[in-house]
Amino acid sequence: MIGRRRFIAAASSGLLLGGCDRLNNSPGFRSVLRSAEGLNLRAQRLVSARDALAREYSEADMSPFFRSNGTAHPGTPEYARHLAENFANWRLVVDGLVARPLSIPLHVLKSIPHRVQITRHDCVEGWSAIGEWHGLELSRILEAAGLSTRAKYIVFHCADRFGDKPYYESIDLIDAFHPQTIMAWGMNGHLLPVPNGAPLRLRVERQLGYKHAKYVQRIQAVETLAGIHGGKGGYWEDNVDYEWYAGI
Amino acid sequence: MDQPAAMNEPIEADVPPPAPPRIVYRHRLPTRIWHWVNALTVFVMLMSGLMILNAHPRLYWGQYGANFDHAWLELGSRPFPGWATIPSTYNLAAARRWHLAFAWVLVAGLVLFLLVSLWNRHVQRDLTPTGEEVKPKHIWNDIRQHARLRFPTGDAALRYNILQKLSYAAVIFVLLPLMLLTGLAMSPAIDAAWPWLLDIFGGRQSARSIHFICAAAILAFILVHLVMVALAGPINEIVSMITGRFRVPPERTEE
Numbered sequence: 168m169i170g171r172r173r174f175i176a177a178a179s180s181g182l183l184l185g186g187c188d189r190l191n192n193s194p195g196f197r198s199v200l201r202s203a204e205g206l207n208l209r210a211q212r213l214v215s216a217r218d219a220l221a222r223e224y225s226e227a228d229m230s231p232f233f234r235s236n237g238t239a240h241p242g243t244p245e246y247a248r249h250l251a252e253n254f255a256n257w258r259l260v261v262d263g264l265v266a267r268p269l270s271i272p273l274h275v276l277k278s279i280p281h282r283v284q285i286t287r288h289d290c291v292e293g294w295s296a297i298g299e300w301h302g303l304e305l306s307r308i309l310e311a312a313g314l315s316t317r318a319k320y321i322v323f324h325c326a327d328r329f330g331d332k333p334y335y336e337s338i339d340l341i342d343a344f345h346p347q348t349i350m351a352w353g354m355n356g357h358l359l360p361v362p363n364g365a366p367l368r369l370r371v372e373r374q375l376g377y378k379h380a381k382y383v384q385r386i387q388a389v390e391t392l393a394g395i396h397g398g399k400g401g402y403w404e405d406n407v408d409y410e411w412y413a414g415i
Numbered sequence: 416m417d418q419p420a421a422m423n424e425p426i427e428a429d430v431p432p433p434a435p436p437r438i439v440y441r442h443r444l445p446t447r448i449w450h451w452v453n454a455l456t457v458f459v460m461l462m463s464g465l466m467i468l469n470a471h472p473r474l475y476w477g478q479y480g481a482n483f484d485h486a487w488l489e490l491g492s493r494p495f496p497g498w499a500t501i502p503s504t505y506n507l508a509a510a511r512r513w514h515l516a517f518a519w520v521l522v523a524g525l526v527l528f529l530l531v532s533l534w535n536r537h538v539q540r541d542l543t544p545t546g547e548e549v550k551p552k553h554i555w556n557d558i559r560q561h562a563r564l565r566f567p568t569g570d571a572a573l574r575y576n577i578l579q580k581l582s583y584a585a586v587i588f589v590l591l592p593l594m595l596l597t598g599l600a601m602s603p604a605i606d607a608a609w610p611w612l613l614d615i616f617g618g619r620q621s622a623r624s625i626h627f628i629c630a631a632a633i634l635a636f637i638l639v640h641l642v643m644v645a646l647a648g649p650i651n652e653i654v655s656m657i658t659g660r661f662r663v664p665p666e667r668t669e670e
Contacts, residue, residue, distance in 0.1 A: 183518035187462070191502045191509055203516035222610050224478065232483040287479060287619060289603050291507065293471035294481035296620050373604040408508045414604030415515060 208412040212341070221347055221372035224285045230296040233288075233355065235362035238334065238347055241327035241382055243336055249326075254366040259308075259350065263322070263388035266313030273366055276351050290376040291409065300370050303354030306344045308386065318388035322395055323369050326382035329402060336380040337392055337400040338371055338410070347372040350383065375413035377403050434665065439573060441661035446537065450656055451529040452520065457633065459501060459517045460594075464630055466490040466510035469493045474627055478618035487624065518598060525591050541575055542584055563608040566647050569666035586636055590629045597626035 190196045228362060240246075249257050254273050261269040285299045309321070321343045325334040342348055351370050352359055359365040364381025371378050378401070397405025404411045439586045442450075466517035473480070480486065497503035503512050510662070532538045540564075547553060557577050565574060575583065599605045600612040600622035616622040655661035 187459075187501045188503050191506075191513075199510070200512040203512070203519060206508060207515060211602070211604045211608070215604060219607040221603060221607045222613060228478055229449040230479045230481065230484065232481075234481045287603070288604075289601070289619065290471070290481075291511070293467065293601075293623060294473070295479045296481045322620060373607045375603065399658045403508075407506075408512070410511070410515075415599075415602035 171344065172211060182268075204410045204412055207410075207415055211414045215373075216413055218346055219373075221286050224287065224297050226285065226299070228297050229355070233296045233298045233363065234294070235360075236290055236376060238327035238329075238381065239362040241325075243326065243328065246326050246382070250361065250365075257366050257384075259367060259383065260385040260387065261308060261312045261388075264315035264318040264390060265309075265388050266315065267311070269308075269312050271308070273352070276303055276350070276367070279307075282347075282349050284349070284370075284372070286347065286370070286372050287340050288376055288379070290380060291387070291413065299355050300349065300351040302349035302351030302367075302370060304346065305348045305350055305369070305386075306346075308350065309343060309388070312388075317390050320389050320392055320400070322387040322389055322392070322400075323380035324385040324387065326384050327381050329406070331395070332380045332396070332402060333408065334380065334382070335396060336369065336378055336402070337389075337395075338369075338378065342371050342373065345371070345373065373414055377409060378413050417574040418488060437663040437665075438660050439663055440653050440659050441573065442659045443535065443537070444659070445528060445531040445535070447656055447659060449524050452524050456520045456524065457637070459513055460521060461630060461634060462499060462501040463510040463517070465495040465644070466502070466505070467507065467514060468627065469495050469500065469505060469510075470507045474623060474624045475620040476617070477620050478613070480620035480623075518595075520654050521591070522595055525562075525587070525595075529587070542580055542587070544577055544580050544584075548580070553577060564646055565667075566664070568664040570663075572664050573661075582636060582639075586633065590633050593629045595631065596635070597622040601626065 173340040259269075259271045259273065259276060261271070281301055281303050283299065283301050285297060287295050287297045289295050305321070318340070320339055322335045322337040323335060325336075328336045338348070347370065349370050351364075351368050352366055354360065354363055359368060364379075364383075367383045368381040369379050369383060387395075389395065392400040392411075396402070400404045400411045401409070403409040444447055468490075471494070472487040472494050473482070473486040475484055475486050493505060497574070500510070502509050532542075560576075561578060566572070567574075595614060596612060599609070600616050601619055606613055606619065612622070613619060616625060651662050
């Protein structure tokens with residue numbers, strides 16, 4: 168009797184599960200699920216002021232230890248050389264759809280008056296950590312480079328790799344020109360540690376952690392994300408189907 | 416069997432002929448549609464939610480919380496088995512796609528149900544407790560009747576009893592809205608637009624904890640609900656939620 172009940176329970180849950188997994192693997196159903204991403208983007212933008220600020224916290228609210236995630240150390244010979252030189256020769260290249268392509272030495276970038284913000288970092292996995300970031304507003308870099316009116320996205324190319332694939336990320340111009348979107352070189356009163364993206368990382372405070380590209384070497388302004396690596400606008404987007412818009 | 420027919424007749428005459436079953440129209444169409452849409456949606460939300468929790472199975476109170484911080488609930492690595500999650504093998508990206516798509520179905524259903532049910536007075540007439548019902552004596556009596564598995568019959572079975580009203584109201588007016596608001600409070604973009612969400616829940620990680628607690632409460636509601644349906648006559652109950660027509664349990668004869 169128990170055996171039969173167990174069999175029925177297992178069989179029905181197997182059917183149900185098999186159904187969900189089959190749906191999950193069906194391209195048509197996946198595209199229906201995926202359409203919620205656009206809905207979330209439009210709905211969130213509808214209720215948000217363009218410059219609505221992420222909460223800025225006080226020093227007392229900061230995480231005692233700010234964990235890192237993803238790459239802890241890029242580990243390439245090129246990065247090792249930069250690290251050994253204390254990033255003295257690290258440059259931020261700004262190119263693509265700009266009037267004046269730039270190659271900004273890190274020390275120049277750090278010498279410009281910058282923004283300090285204590286904000287919360289929300290990982291897609293669910294944890295949060297609060298840290299203090301020092302960095303230059305991305306809007307000022309893009310204005311200096313003379314962003315073309317054709318540009319729709321800003322792509323961040325990084326020094327770290329997952330297997331043979333380089334990490335990269337992208338955001339649209341609403342987030343790129345948000346006052347809290349900065350290229351951060353300092354964290355919690357020190358230069359950025361290696362696990363947190365030394366020497367330069369993106370902070371895009373209204374999106375989840377994987378959008379905050381670390382080890383940034385190049386900023387590219389583009390009209391479309393098609394043709395850049397997998398074409399979905401980021402390493403995780405291309406490889407495991409994370410949402411490009413990570414506002415929730 | 417071999418008895419003459421004449422002997423049987425007086426005996427049969429003593430038994431009153433069975434009354435024809437009384438059928439009433441109990442659940443209106445909006446309620447039935449919402450019920451079955453939710454039956455599907457809530458399970459998708461619970462199962463994809465458990466997969467999302469698999470990614471970081473620790474819960475905290477406050478604004479922040481990560482591996483080095485104190486967790487009030489700490490489960491082992493990937494604690495939820497495949498039969499309880501969508502999809503059945505670890506995949507945070509897919510679980511998020513399911514969860515964030517079906518969340519719209521859940522919210523749209525809740526909003527439409529509330530609008531229709533306020534308009535057709537289902538909320539006021541069937542779900543709102545009367546002054547008499549909320550008296551402690553009445554509630555206590557209802558609890559005792561439930562504990563003895565003596566369910567209402569006759570006309571009394573046509574109304575929701577106070578425990579039903581309170582649990583349905585808790586789900587509709589407390590748990591589901593809390594799920595929505597704590598879910599939104601976990602969104603960094605919504606937190607920027609509506610920072611008061613962080614204040615009412617005491618931080619993003621508190622909102623995440625409350626989200627989980629409310630999900631557990633909804634699961635508990637579903638389990639009790641299913642047990643009650645099974646005890647009250649599952650065929651009649653399920654048929655009534657499909658067709659709307661409910662066979663009234665005949666009045667209990669006093670023992």
